[in-house]
Amino acid sequence: MMIKCPERILEANLPGRMDDGHVHRFKGYRVQHSTARGPAKGGIRYHSNVTLDGAKALATRMA
Secondary structure, X not given: OOOOOOOEEEEEEEEEEOOOOOEEEXXXXXXXXXXXXXXXXXXXXXXXXXXXXXXXXXXXXXX
């Protein structure tokens, strides 16, 4: 059975102080695709090039 949508999506904005003193907010995602067969192994990604679609695709592959 193919599940099209993830069960849970968490989007977080994490502040980080840079070397020059200013605070930059980094976006992070946690996506759990399916818990139908037990605990979900969703992916957690914090990187400037990560998108929500990329995190969803990773969670789908891990399901």
